[in-house]
Amino acid sequence: MSLDNQSVQGWGFVTPALLWTVAFFVVPFIVMGAMSLATLEGRTLIWGVSLANYAEIAEKAYIWRAFLVSLEITVTVTVVAVILAYPLAWIIAFRVPPEWQRLALLLAVLPFWTSYVVRSYAWLLVLAREGMVNQAMMGIGLISEPVTLANTRFATVTGFVHFFVMLLTLTIYANLIQLSPNYRRAAMDLGASAFQTFRHVILPLTLPGVVTGAFLTFVLCIGDYVTPQILGGNSELTVPQVIMVQLGRRADFPLASALAIALMCIVTLAYILSARWLRLDRL
Amino acid sequence: MTRLSVLFLTTSALGVTANAALAEGELNALVWCDHTDPALIEPFEAEHNVKVNLREYEGTGAALALLEQSRPGDWDVLVIDGIDVFRAVEANMLAPLDTSDLPVGDFFPEVVMEENNTIDGVTYAVTEKFGYNTISYNSAKVDEADMQSLSTVWSEKYTGRISIYDYYLPVMGLAAIAGDIATAEIGADDLPTIGETLSTVRSRAASVAGVVAAQTALATGEVDIVVGGGEWLTAVLAEEQPELTWTIPEEGAVRWAQSIGIVEGSENPDLAQEFIKYIVSPEGQARLATSSCFWGMPANSKAGDVLTDAQKDVLRWDSQPDYLALTQLYPAPDTDLDIEMQDLWLEMLQQ
Numbered sequence: 001m002s003l004d005n006q007s008v009q010g011w012g013f014v015t016p017a018l019l020w021t022v023a024f025f026v027v028p029f030i031v032m033g034a035m036s037l038a039t040l041e042g043r044t045l046i047w048g049v050s051l052a053n054y055a056e057i058a059e060k061a062y063i064w065r066a067f068l069v070s071l072e073i074t075v076t077v078t079v080v081a082v083i084l085a086y087p088l089a090w091i092i093a094f095r096v097p098p099e100w101q102r103l104a105l106l107l108a109v110l111p112f113w114t115s116y117v118v119r120s121y122a123w124l125l126v127l128a129r130e131g132m133v134n135q136a137m138m139g140i141g142l143i144s145e146p147v148t149l150a151n152t153r154f155a156t157v158t159g160f161v162h163f164f165v166m167l168l169t170l171t172i173y174a175n176l177i178q179l180s181p182n183y184r185r186a187a188m189d190l191g192a193s194a195f196q197t198f199r200h201v202i203l204p205l206t207l208p209g210v211v212t213g214a215f216l217t218f219v220l221c222i223g224d225y226v227t228p229q230i231l232g233g234n235s236e237l238t239v240p241q242v243i244m245v246q247l248g249r250r251a252d253f254p255l256a257s258a259l260a261i262a263l264m265c266i267v268t269l270a271y272i273l274s275a276r277w278l279r280l281d282r283l
Numbered sequence: 284m285t286r287l288s289v290l291f292l293t294t295s296a297l298g299v300t301a302n303a304a305l306a307e308g309e310l311n312a313l314v315w316c317d318h319t320d321p322a323l324i325e326p327f328e329a330e331h332n333v334k335v336n337l338r339e340y341e342g343t344g345a346a347l348a349l350l351e352q353s354r355p356g357d358w359d360v361l362v363i364d365g366i367d368v369f370r371a372v373e374a375n376m377l378a379p380l381d382t383s384d385l386p387v388g389d390f391f392p393e394v395v396m397e398e399n400n401t402i403d404g405v406t407y408a409v410t411e412k413f414g415y416n417t418i419s420y421n422s423a424k425v426d427e428a429d430m431q432s433l434s435t436v437w438s439e440k441y442t443g444r445i446s447i448y449d450y451y452l453p454v455m456g457l458a459a460i461a462g463d464i465a466t467a468e469i470g471a472d473d474l475p476t477i478g479e480t481l482s483t484v485r486s487r488a489a490s491v492a493g494v495v496a497a498q499t500a501l502a503t504g505e506v507d508i509v510v511g512g513g514e515w516l517t518a519v520l521a522e523e524q525p526e527l528t529w530t531i532p533e534e535g536a537v538r539w540a541q542s543i544g545i546v547e548g549s550e551n552p553d554l555a556q557e558f559i560k561y562i563v564s565p566e567g568q569a570r571l572a573t574s575s576c577f578w579g580m581p582a583n584s585k586a587g588d589v590l591t592d593a594q595k596d597v598l599r600w601d602s603q604p605d606y607l608a609l610t611q612l613y614p615a616p617d618t619d620l621d622i623e624m625q626d627l628w629l630e631m632l633q634q
Contacts, residue, residue: 042618043347043370043373043374043618060626061630061633062626062629062630062632062633065633066633069633121499124496124499125499125503128499128500128503128504128505129503129504129505130503130504130505131503148443148489150490150500150505151446151489151490151492151500151505229493230496233446233489233490233491233492233496233500234449234490234491234492234632235490235491236632236633237629237632237633242629245625245629247342247344247345247348248341248342248344248345249342249343249344249452249621249625250344250618250621250622250625251342251344251345251347251348252344253348
């Protein structure tokens, strides 16, 4: 086969994905960028190059607060989910017998099988004042009166963490399982303690999987509308919620687009910061 | 091609043919969720041998954007917030409506709302359903006497036991009424007063919730009061939890209304007219009023002949003359005021 033929064959494989990316990412992104520079006068969309929407974002305190809230929630969720997912992935990879690992993974991702919205409403019931958590805490005498858990940031973070621990467990497990047991044996033979082996050998080698999962968690969490809307009770607004308000009644697509572009800048920044360790091929 | 593929394609083709044979036409309607109840739609489909395709939406902006992005003829019927009919007409989305064969004369006079549905002498829509954004509460958990005044509803006594309905227009309308400001006369100068009341309500509230979340909060005991609630919130829960009820306080409350019209450029205007005729008929009105998504008062008073006594009890049928006199249509701001009101609402949410 000549090089040209190989090249043609290569393009044949790549073209569908390329077309897909252009049609469903590049073009919509360009449209959204252009829309963010347009303005809305009454119901009339005025195309042009105006920074009015970005100026509005800079001026309005509640929008700034929404960005801050989104970042705080996202960082909290990412950190907590990593802390919970790592030991879970470790147990599945090294403590569960190989023949049971598939079942363990299946059980770990089982909650994925239910609808995201239904799962969020289920959490709302679990965290309600008369819900399971309050009843249990009162039953064991931890509290005498029900405490408010639903419709708070705690509820939003809980809903997110439940979802993303599953995702992170998969990415970290995929990394751990590729690790040769010889690394651990060699470290132990050289006198390293279990903690030292983990700290200096296992963790650095599994960092790409952790960062990849954490980055996905960050991206999905900061752009999510459903969980904060259902579980947060509007106790505070995240950026996707502010975007939805712009669209709901006034259909202010220009301002909504500017907000989405600003959100995308944050995600890009997160990508740049994590790029050193990011290995999407580990997924 | 495998046998399975052939079987699948044959079955699909038969299915399409069967559907085509069953329904002689299709009607595409952009609606609120109460129209998606099969109990409402199926009788019309059976009577006219047609298929009604329904698309739910939330927020007039979303509906208008959808219509703008559609081709002429894609949609036949539009259900829209009564105060926003003018926006759809301005955007050339609604066609003139022939009301000569519609029972508008049987409507409750207060909800005919010609000032909303008729523009420059041309009628574009008719009111189909209305209700109240007022106070829903758990009668077993609160002092019912406190629910008779807005000031005691959001008093310190109920801190942490209140949920606010997550839609700025009716709730700001209620705040205006509490400050003795007529909802139709709200101006930019009134926003500081309204904002002050909103801040007070917010400081007492445990959540600001949409329809399902507010229902869940009330039903599970998470909160005992929903500011901005009404029959549409508690009626579907009444059978299982009769203690969940609603009232209109002495200061009054806000009235909502939804209208229905034919989309400009509809390819099935006659069928669309028939659909509207069915929806505003006593039978259609009774079914729409008791839709599984949310209940509300029918615009046509003759629906009372079809509704059961129990249903009328839940809707407070006999109290309607008093309620209509005591309530005001919720604010219909122009674009600039709308932006200011929305900003004020979002600032309140971020407190």
